[in-house]
Amino acid sequence: MFIQVSANEIAAKHVSGQLNELARQRALWRKVKYREGSEIFGEAEPADYVYQVRQGAVRTYKRLCDGRRQIGAFHLPGDIFGVEDGKVHRFAAEAIVDTRVWVATRRRLFAGLAKGDTSATNNVRNFVTRTLEHAENHLLLLGRQNSVERVAAFLLEIDSRLEQPYVIVLPMRRRDIADYLGLTVETVSRALSILRDEGVLSVGRGLMRREIVLHDRSKLAERVCQSDPERH
Amino acid sequence: MFIQVSANEIAAKHVSGQLNELARQRALWRKVKYREGSEIFGEAEPADYVYQVRQGAVRTYKRLCDGRRQIGAFHLPGDIFGVEDGKVHRFAAEAIVDTRVWVATRRRLFAGLAKGDTSATNNVRNFVTRTLEHAENHLLLLGRQNSVERVAAFLLEIDSRLEQPYVIVLPMRRRDIADYLGLTVETVSRALSILRDEGVLSVGRGLMRREIVLHDRSKLAERVCQSDPERH
DNA sequence: CGACTCCTTGACAGCGTTCAACAGTAGTGG
């Protein structure tokens, strides 16, 4: 699914440093909207486009042959995704909610690469490096942390990326969180309940179950217990 | 620990495509030897050098504050490691066995980067991309595969990197394998026993416990069950 | 209203961890 939308300004919360200069060249980008749940690209599809989230949220993931899913990253407004060095995507990407993105052809965006355009090249390398850093931190989480630590780390990551709002409004469902953290929805739910019972956070009821208020970020950070001081 | 050794030719089994051109510039490299178990660099130390394994093996890892360890990668002869985009290493590195490496100063090796040396730049980006690809595959393994699948995937990875020898001589201990796969030594040992009892492989006895013969690589690959056709 | 999805919670099972015992090998020193 792939719907052209008329041009109108989008209030992205922040545009992080990713590929800043490239992102600024508005002329390169085409505005596209994806409905909740729709696929943006599939694993091993040709990587002809690069994407920037303007509104909404995106998940990128891999699957095992029997359907087990591992989400590699969530992409929030301002984030760029779909950048590949090879010819094909190594992840699939889907819109978590109704999402507006800017799309640029890889060829045009990275035209400078072959010709030695230093700033473009550095931008791409910095971007890939940040992606790698995130993946490396995630390895430690998936390999060695328990369920409560994982959920705490996830909340702190999202909290930080949303710039510590009073209420965290999660765009994703529990299943997405579970597949990001290598857990089941039930375990994610239980971990949230544990943290709630400890007074570290509050979870909305009813329709607001995806809204979370952090009461004690430092106590949350203690549980994560990563020597690495910052995640993202 | 850090011992200069006299110059002599090292029969590296293969030099993989990583940073090929840079690696060929022998003049840039200094030969250094590390004893088994010694630290090559620590996490968050300045990343002033880049390393290439010539003989032996290296593990790179992160730790949680209470000591839990996650090994991110094993580096075998021909592999380059320690390349960072930032100023500091995001992993620690140790020699698994007595190891000879070539060391180059980051500054000299990547001098061309700032000046727009396209081939050097592409080499680095390709290298980082391959590292990222490995980490991404590892995310799926750590988040969603069971113990036997993990051990099978590990064996196939090493087997492939050693170019499918008749006998795989693992340089690392069970603890290293466990910390790479997010398991305990006991679980790794049990998974190996399961695969042995299924006739998929043989494990050496006594001193040869680190030697493994694969009898049925396709059956091993079935257990891994990754849609991704190749790992490395 | 009924059917459906999402989330939480409880009961229980199972996989992997923990704890323990043991074998095999190496190193040390009497």
Add this chain to the structure above:
DNA sequence: CCACTACTGTTGAACGCTGTCAAGGAGTCG
């Protein structure tokens, strides 16, 4: 040479964290 210790790896038994299964509440959609 042998006793003793230390280390690695395997195996068994018991435990526990997380997964599985099930039920129920809340909300949506037609």
